[in-house]
Amino acid sequence: xxxxxxxxxxxxxxxxxxxxxxxxxxxxxxxxxxxxxxxxxxxxxxxxxxxxxxxxxxxxxxxxxxxxxxxxxxxxxxxxxxxxxxxxxxxxxxxxxxxxxxxxxxxxxxxxxxxxxxxxxxxxxxxxxxxxxxxxxxxxxxxxxxxxxxxxxxxxxxxxxxxxxxxxxxxxxxxxxxxxxxxxxxxxxxxxxxxxxxxxxxxxxxxxxxxxxxxxxxxxxxxxxxxxxxxxxxxxxxxxxxxxxxxxxxxxxxxxxxxxxxxxxxxxxxxxxxxxxxxxxxxxxxxxxxxxxxxxxxxxxxxxxxxxxxxxxxxxxxxxxxxxxxxxxxxxxxxxxxxxxxxxxxxxxxxxxxxxxxxxxxxxxxxxxxxxxxxxxxxxxxxxxxxxxxxxxxxxxxxxxxxxxxxxxxxxxxxxxxxxxxxxxxxxxxxxxxxxxxxxxxxxxxxxxxxxxxxxxxxxxxxxxxx
Numbered sequence: 001x002x003x004x005x006x007x008x009x010x011x012x013x014x015x016x017x018x019x020x021x022x023x024x025x026x027x028x029x030x031x032x033x034x035x036x037x038x039x040x041x042x043x044x045x046x047x048x049x050x051x052x053x054x055x056x057x058x059x060x061x062x063x064x065x066x067x068x069x070x071x072x073x074x075x076x077x078x079x080x081x082x083x084x085x086x087x088x089x090x091x092x093x094x095x096x097x098x099x100x101x102x103x104x105x106x107x108x109x110x111x112x113x114x115x116x117x118x119x120x121x122x123x124x125x126x127x128x129x130x131x132x133x134x135x136x137x138x139x140x141x142x143x144x145x146x147x148x149x150x151x152x153x154x155x156x157x158x159x160x161x162x163x164x165x166x167x168x169x170x171x172x173x174x175x176x177x178x179x180x181x182x183x184x185x186x187x188x189x190x191x192x193x194x195x196x197x198x199x200x201x202x203x204x205x206x207x208x209x210x211x212x213x214x215x216x217x218x219x220x221x222x223x224x225x226x227x228x229x230x231x232x233x234x235x236x237x238x239x240x241x242x243x244x245x246x247x248x249x250x251x252x253x254x255x256x257x258x259x260x261x262x263x264x265x266x267x268x269x270x271x272x273x274x275x276x277x278x279x280x281x282x283x284x285x286x287x288x289x290x291x292x293x294x295x296x297x298x299x300x301x302x303x304x305x306x307x308x309x310x311x312x313x314x315x316x317x318x319x320x321x322x323x324x325x326x327x328x329x330x331x332x333x334x335x336x337x338x339x340x341x342x343x344x345x346x347x348x349x350x351x352x353x354x355x356x357x358x359x360x361x362x363x364x365x366x367x368x369x370x371x372x373x374x375x376x377x378x379x380x381x382x383x384x385x386x387x388x389x390x391x392x393x394x395x396x397x398x399x400x401x402x403x404x405x406x407x408x409x410x411x412x413x414x415x416x417x418x419x420x421x422x423x424x425x426x427x428x429x430x431x432x433x434x435x436x437x438x439x440x441x442x443x444x445x446x447x448x449x450x451x452x453x454x455x456x457x458x459x460x461x462x463x464x465x466x467x
Contacts, residue, residue, distance in 0.1 A: 024099075025078035027113025033074050034465040036440055037061035044089045045436040045443075047140035048187040050392075053233050054288060055330055057394035057437040061466040070407055070423030072463040074441065075113040079457045080104065082134025082151075083430070083447050086459060088438040089141040092116065092160060095459055096148050098123060098134035103150040105139065107163060110438065113461065117163035125151040125183055131430070132447065136185035136229065138433075145212070147195055151183030155197065157215060167215030175201035177227075180249045181282060185229035191243050191263040194218045198245050200227025207232070207245050207259060209266055219266025222247070225256045229284035229328060234263070237292055237309050246296050248275045248283040256283045258296050260313060269313035276300025284328035288338075290356065293318065297326040299344045304331075306359060319359035324352055328432065332391045332398070332412075337362065339391060339412045346387035346403055351417055365417050371424055374452045384424075390434040399464075401435045401444060404428065407462075425460070427452040440465035 036042065040061035049055045063071060080099035087094040093110040096103070103123045107116040125133050139148040145166065146158045153171035158164065171177060171184070177200065189196040194209035206222030226249030233244045243263045248256015257273040274296055275283060281300030288295040294315075297304035303322035307315040324331075324342055327349070331340035333356060342352040342364070353362040368385040387403040391412070397420065400408040405428045409420040426446050433445040442462045449456055 024115075024118070027075050027077040027108070027115075029075045029112055030073045031463075033072070033111070033441060033463040034467065037466050040440065040466070042439045043437075044141075045087065045438040046089050046142065047087050047189075048085055048138035048231050049233075049286060049330060049434065050436065053286075055332065055390065055392050055434055057392060059437055059440065060395050062395045062440060062464045063466050065409055065421040066407075066423055067421075068423050070425050070462065071442065074111075074461040074463050076458050076460045077108070077113045079445075079459050080134055081132040081457065082136070083132070083433050083445070084135045084148075085138040085433045085445060086436050086443045087139045087141045087146070088436060088443065089160075092141070093443070094139045094141060094146055094148075096135050096137075096139045097457075098125075098132075098151075103135055103154070105146065105148050105156065105158060105163070107160070110441070110461075113459075119156070119158055119163045119165070121150075121154065121156070123150060123152055123154070127182060128179070129182065131182060136183060138187045138231075140188050140190060142190035142212070147188045147190070149184055149186075149188055149197065153177060153184045155188070155210075157195075157212075169210070169215060171197070171199055175199050175205075177201060178250065180227060181280065182229070184227065185284070186227060187231040189232040189234060189243065191234050191241070194263060196232045196243050196245070196261075196263065198227045198230075198232060198247055200225065200247060200249050202226075206247050207261060207266075209263065221261050221266045221268050222259050222271060224271070225249075225259075226251055228256060229282050230286045233287045233289060235289040235294075237289070237313065238311055240313065242269070242313070244287045244289065244294060246274075246283045246285070246287050252279050253277075254279055254281050254300075258287065258294065258307070258315070260309070260315075270315055272307065272315045274298070274302055274305060276302050285326040286330045288331050288333065290333055295331060295338065297324060297331065297340070299325040299327040299342070304340075304359070306356075321354060321359040321361070324354050324359065324361065327388055329388065329390050329434075332393055334393065334412060337414055341386075341389055341391075349387045349389075349403075351386065351412075353412065353414060362414050363416055367417060367419065369422075373427055388432065392435055392437065394437060399435065399437070399442070401431060403431050405431050405446065405450070407435075407444070426450040426455065426458075437464065
């Protein structure tokens with residue numbers, strides 16, 4: 001079975017069936033995780049792309065590998081629609097999803113999946129392209145608060161301990177926004193005393209800083225670009241704290257680019273245009289900060305560009321590479337090289353290695369293999385691969401989550417791609433949410449229906465702790 005046929009089989013829209021009349025699922029607890037190794041480094045995963053804002057994890061002493069069944073499953077819980085990833089701080093995990101006609105923010109115990117509290121509000125979002133109707137933006141835990149933006153632009157600040165509402169904004173109503181291609185997708189960022197949001201209002205503001213305590217507007221920045229699907233990234237450049245926003249949403253002609261903002265005042269250092277020429281295109285991959293350099297990429301024509309910021313915080317082109325063109329995954333840097341998934345995908349999604357200083361391509365590969373797809377009509381052999389996958393560098397290796405539910409340990413080097421372990425966790429498409437790692441546990445979102453195992457969307461917790 002080829003990929004085009006397989007897409008019809010396992011690329012079905014997400015199901016909202018949770019198996020309970022009230023739509024409130026209960027966790028299934030499978031086993032206790034292993035004890036943490038005494039000297040293991042552990043961390044929280046407070047929001048999208050993790051504690052370092054680049055999908056890397058500082059954790060150590062993880063398991064060295066797993067078999068075809070994958071790492072041990074600790075717990076799972078059925079979820080509603082959406083691609084939002086979990087946020088984990090301490091023993092609290094925030095799950096953001098849509099159940100029927102509500103967007104739901106839930107606080108679960110990170111070790112067991114047991115629910116602490118639940119907050120919900122109505123939504124009527126309908127995806128114009130037939131994808132799921134749930135939130136795209138991942139929640140953020142900062143201090144004693146949670147911040148979450150739904151697909152319709154409803155922004156909520158909740159108390160972490162109780163789920164009580166502190167403040168809220170309806171961004172679409174207040175800023176007269178149009179519906180973007182796939183709803184609101186960029187996650188918020190806390191920097192200093194403000195919550196940074198890529199609002200993207202027509203004629204401005206492009207970015208808004210909301211006071212964390214009151215929710216009032218602290219500052220606005222930019223006037224020319226709409227909202228993207230790339231989340232804002234913090235950085236210290238030349239000793240100055242900055243926020244980098246890769247903006248650009250639905251517009252004709254398509255416009256967008258990189259903004260560099262002083263988060264204390266909202267003052268713009270620069271706006272650097274970078275966008276594909278296709279109308280139905282988006283900027284979706286978050287910026288990658290490498291010292292005083294910043295790498296940005298899109299996959300609709302312009303590709304990738306490395307910028308150097310001088311002492312005056314002005315950008316200068318170092319190199320461009322139109323075929324190092326990330327769709328929504330953030331490239332990773334390792335030992336002087338960048339690795340990313342280039343191409344729109346899924347068929348044209350390739351793992352590519354380029355030299356960090358020059359952008360020169362070193363190698364390009366599309367890993368493929370044979371799998372057995374179990375179904376009601378019998379078993380079928382299918383050809384699969386990673387396609388639009390995520391890389392999570394951790395503990396000296398790279399954890400990789402593939403587009404169709406595969407989890408791998410891999411090694412990436414200038415010499416090539418090496419597979420260390422591979423498991424097929426679920427036969428489901430739309431696995432576009434990056435994994436989260438906290439305290440030796442790995443949290444993975446299954447966003448669509450798995451016909452082979454008859455499971456709907458789930459959040460799964462796996463044990464990666466070493467022995």
